[in-house]
Amino acid sequence: LNMFLFLLLVLHSKANAQINPALCRYPLGMEDGRIKNDDITASSQWYDTTGPQYARLNREEGDGAWCPAGQLQPSDVQYLQLDLRQLTFLTVVATQGRYARSSGNEFARKYRLDYSRDAHRWLSWKNRYGNEIIMGNVNTYESVVKDLHPPIITRYLRLIPVTDAVHTVCMRIELFGCPWQDGLTAYSAPEGHTMMAPGYPITPLNDSTYDGVLERRRLLGGLGQLTDGVAGQDDFGRVQQYKPWPGYDYVGWRNDSLGPGYVEMEFQFDRRRNFTSMKVHSNNMFTRGVKVFSAVSCVFKAHLISKWDPEAVTFATVLDDRNPSARYVTVPLGRRSGTALRCRFSFADTWMMFSEISFQSGMAPLLLWLPAVAPHPLTTTAGYIYMVKIRKNLEPFTGPRDVSTVLSKTHPPEDGSTSILIGCLVTIILLLVVIIVLILWCQYVCKVLEKAPRRILEEEVTVRLSSSSDTIVLQTPPIPPRDPLDPPYERVFLLDPQYQDPAALGLKLPELSESAEASDCGGGYAEPDITQCTPHQGFQSSVPHYAETDIINLQGVTGSNMYAVPALTVDSLTRKDISAAEVPRQQLVFREKLGEGQFGEVHLCEATGLVEFLGEGAPLPEQDGRAVLVAVKQLRADATCNARNDFLKEIKIMSRLNDPNIIRLLCVCVRSDPLCMVTEYMENGDLNLFLSQREMESTHTHANNIPSVSMADLLHMAVQIASGMKYLASLNFVHRDLATRNCLLDRHLTIKISDFGMSRNLYSSDYYRIQGRAVLPIRWMAWESILLGKFTTASDVWAFGVTLWEIFTLCREQPYSLLTDEQVIENSGEFFRNQGRQIYLSSPPLCPSSLFDLMMCCWRRDIRDRPSFSTDQLESAAAT
Template sequence: MVTEVNLITHHVFFILLAATVRTQVNPETCRYPLGMSGGQIQDEDISASSQWSESTAARFGRLDFDNGDGDGAWCPDMSEPDGLKEYLQVDLRSLHFITLVGTQGRHADGMGNEFAQRYRIKYSRDGSTWVGWHDRKGRQVSMDLEPPIIARFVRFMPVTDHSMIVCMRVELYGCEWLDGLMSYSIPDGHQMIYRGLDVYFNDSVYDGASGLGQLTDGTWGLDDFLHSHIYGMWPGYDYVGWSNKSFPKGYVEMIFEFDHVRNFTSMKVHCSNMFSRGVRMFRQATCYLRSGSDWEADPVTFRPTVDRVSHIARFVTVPLGDRTASAIKCRFHFSDLWMLFSEVAFQSGSAVYNTSLTPREDPTHKVDDSNTRILIGCLVAIIAILLAIIVIILWRQVWQKMLEKASRRMLDDELTARLAVQTEAFSFHHSSLSSEGSSTSNSTYERIFPLCADYQEPSRLIRKLPEFAQSTEHLGRTGNTQSGGSEGAPHYAEADIISLQESSDSGTYSITPVNMSLFTGTDSSMKEFPRQKLTFKEKLGEGQFGEVHLCEAEGMQDFLDEDLSKEGTREPPLLVAVKTLREDANKNARNDFLKEIRIMSRLRDPNIVRLLAVCVDTDPLCMITEYMENGDLNQFLCSLRLKEGYNIETDFGMSRNLYRGDYYRIQGRAVLPIRWMSWESILLGKFTTASDVWAFGVTLWEILTLCKEQPYSQLSDEQVIENTGEFFRDQGKQVYLPKPPCCPDRVYNDLMLSCWRRNAKQRPSFQEIHTQLMDSLA
């Protein structure tokens, strides 16, 4: 519950940040009609190069508009030799962010058939310099303007044979451009060669000298600059970037020109921070402001907080101190080999709004002051909604716990009643674990199989599972006491961790609660690795409390086996996976992290990922493990099905969330993988080599299905437990996993089904399983 609340709080921050940044423009929602069809754009703001007649003048070129006075559209005089230069022009009176256009042919009371099959668009911010629009792939005609344009004047130019009559009605969609940014000047972007891949960081949509382009298109770059929001574009498309090798002074200079003098609050710059590839956000920004002809002598200097862990791209806010200017010159200093920007936005107040422009009434026009009030109101509403969601989640979880307890109690009663069926009953007597006395009681059970030396009485083991602890009361059995006088046997939820230690005499595993203290780095089996010898290469994934990085560990071979190191030789750095715990993680997460280190340090098996070393002397805590290039077994099998475009994740935190549905939570903290457990492990708490064979059979079934579905996917968790009860009762009603389509009959019938035999003594050994598999391959 606390985890979900923390996660929601974490998202609140990014929602508020996104809302703040996108107050100026959002291409996804900035699609309002600007007034051709609605009449907000006046007739005097619509002009044309020519007209066929007075009834087809420019003022009639409005989408979905016919007042009955004209012939239902603008129709140019196409009889002139320069007919290809005809245009319909719209003056929006101020800069607008335009994302969409719409066109129609002539109406003429339903009799008009003249329309422009093709047209081009030109736009201007000042009325003198015109730019032809084209999309990101160079095409010149589209209704959806991708990339969008920032303009005051827009021209529609029909493309047709000059001997033909062509007519147009148009509409523009977008919103007002509140930045006031008229143009920017930046150095040309550079090209990166990354692992043989050409990565271009040029401003591909820049619309000319002193123009606008990719830094103002409303699209943020992804964390990995090799990928793009736009399908089919080249690596690096979303970013404009530079290498410090071409800038001897160590900085990139940019100049931003605005429509009039403004009162600037801040500048937000979206930067890549993938430092494993030599890319970091800027080290320092020095900004000069100009209101007249000269730059001010005292610049604004800002140094962002250095982030040496996260690879996440982010907006960096540069405060401008409420200073006035009509132009800003900023120098961004390198902190690494490369510096990449994808978006720049300015926040300015309304103290000096341009009174020389007289904007008409426009439903999409909002001056900065009202926009700020709207923003504050939206943020307050978002916070209120999120608080309400948090309260609902907390309240729902309280009710879920209450209902869960009630449902568990009903399940216990039902299971107990079925276990007590009077068929072939037998009674047995058990003695107390206490040394001070003993008690006896009689109970009735169905016979599972003939009693043997390692058979463990259910009355002792079933109570280790809280789900079935109450069933002993219904069966009329007196609770045992452990030596020392504590009431009842310990169950999974009471143990800090479960230590499975193989018993050499009986072949069973004992379930022992371990009261483990915090790891202090004194465990002789795990040594402290020098943190400075780790070189971060790439972020592999991110969990709730930390991240997993691909790193190079220098000297790891010598560190692991000093006796085998040879003087004068130098082993190459070893690729490892480094799991880090964030410094702000809560106490429970920190304890779990340290316990995971203790457990993994004791595992030594060639088929299990090995914990190589730790870094726990200072924060952030790190565990260094072998790097699984192909992921775990589940991910590897999935990759066989999805070879095209499959991205393997090696983050353990993410894997834990990915496989969360494979575990069934019992009362308290314990979770069990019941879909892989034998029936005696679930109901009786009995873990043996035979129960491991059962789990192997399920895993073999997954392998042959390439992990297309979860075992017993058609059954709920409660139905899986009920199915184990059918194994206990042995009335032939138990459900088995079906034969995979590509599985040979003898593998399924002779091997898998034998692993799931009710009688554990009749299941094959692992040696027999190995022999059968080898015979199947022969």
């Protein structure tokens, strides 16, 4: 039965891999309920009875539609979001207003679409002319059906109503399309060229609907016209669709413009697949110098961060100089396995043009038949059989006038194969029920086990810093004896299912067991010989170890954890009065919103009379006759009771911090709502923006009046950050979000460490939202923080190394900029496995080798091998 189902899946994927937009118009399930309420969310709702679950076309439950809160302003961005649970080829959107049995009078006159294939990188849909706006409804009851040209390949979709005046808006929707079974999530290729031949119109052959980015004349990270389902005509100057310009259906390249004589393309997929073949629709108008590619060579790699397999699949095309018709060329791939392909298409003439590329592939039966976690039904073999049945039971949607036909429940005559499919489906459903019951039971057992007290971990590294010297010394404490019965870590989550059993970690990963205590400084990675970070050099730490259960995480108003602090510290603080002064609220004049989070906002305010109020010795900037600017954190009036308590605890903790390199609490407003805390504001902004707008000091920068920084400036910044982190470590505080975006500068380039970064939209891409968990800065986090949820001073040391890397790259790029968020998490798994496949940040061009060695020390795989903070030898290390 397993083999039969697998063959059925493979044959089905072969038959339907090439999408036809004219036939891919099936309703996706808003009206009939196949899209569940849990998969429909919204940015806001007016009432519970106008929540997102009521945004279903032709349905009148609740108050008849989804309505965002309040009247919509032209500048507002409110959205209805849907999770389609799988990659989908979306071709049509239908909308209605709120009819509510003749009592409603709200509808969206216009709307936009944002979409995402991974819920992290959101893109705005545009038509072929670059317009984002889709015309919506003109009354509350009629459906308006809009074809999407180009169609969208997505899993997540947001509908954003647009208004030119203040209106109340409500929406009901249905989506139409079909599953994107190719699994292709992105392709990269050289930018298309423009053909300019005498006697012919100028023909741009670029990928005009590509939704990735263009860097250095190469398309990266998106999908476009090669996956829109439209095959070009024999004459590439003619187009299949209405109105586009000549050459619209093709992406083409000129041989002499590329140099190597081939076009290299890379393809990334949603999961590992066994590839049967690749179909390439290519033009062959040889009278204009265009021919099908002469040969192609493809290599594969198993995972996105692994190396390319050196063994290639090659295919030579039989060229035809008599028939100028465009054609599909099928390239056999020999059932090679991989998550990505890189193919080189060799030129046979001056030009090469493609209009469509698709893949035929299957997945290993065990991956489908024995999922490690409960999958969505459509990712299993049963799900694909269900989609075969859905495809057979729905008629193609031929145009806007046929929407009632598509939405009606039509049933074709039964054929001989239907009973077989039903029998298979029933069997698989029963097996899935058994699997789900087992998974739920395992989750229950895990929750019971998590309630048991966990042992305190021993791998704590503390940080010793001095405040004014100019160098770093990296030291680590001696290893305390360990009970061989202690588990190496408390718990593991995320990534591969093999990490879900903590008790088996010692067996699966012997390097985490007691036998691996004696480690070198690198653990299998060929790193520089770093004499400064030799472990166990007699440093006696006065800071006791604390495990995850010992730490209180305070939820700051900006949505971040302010600091992870010892529970004893918080308990003792809750029994004391707030020591910060209560400032009259009228002395704070609002100037600008700096950011916002789940529970509150951060404002830039002008404080009048603050110097006189706080008295001499207050940590205020030099005024020079100007008003004092301060940052004000304000708790929202609708914040939860827990958020209010956390806010007061944060004030108490902030009032204790007194270091020249830590942001200072100046005063508070807590006698009435909204609760506020007033902190220093640095006029030079954050370090990330400051450095990204500067060049290294040189004769050229002076001549062009470009702001510059010197190597001494960068070293001074590093010393100050280390000094501030030393102070936090001395109090047993763990920052959890150290980065240049959280380092503020005053006019004298004095750095003060803060926690505002997460609240600012500018840095939203630096944070990764884990479903059901927190928003985390994974590119700055140690592997144990990502995989184990473990934050210690040692994880702050790791983040300090990444922050140093940012400083010496002048914040020109994001750490691991070539990796997606998922690949960053996979890379942390490589640190965990310690098999020498982990990827490190490369040495910045401006950075002395000795300083990069110090960064590498901070990124040690084992906690005990990481350094402690010190500022004693940083300058001398840079000089060497």
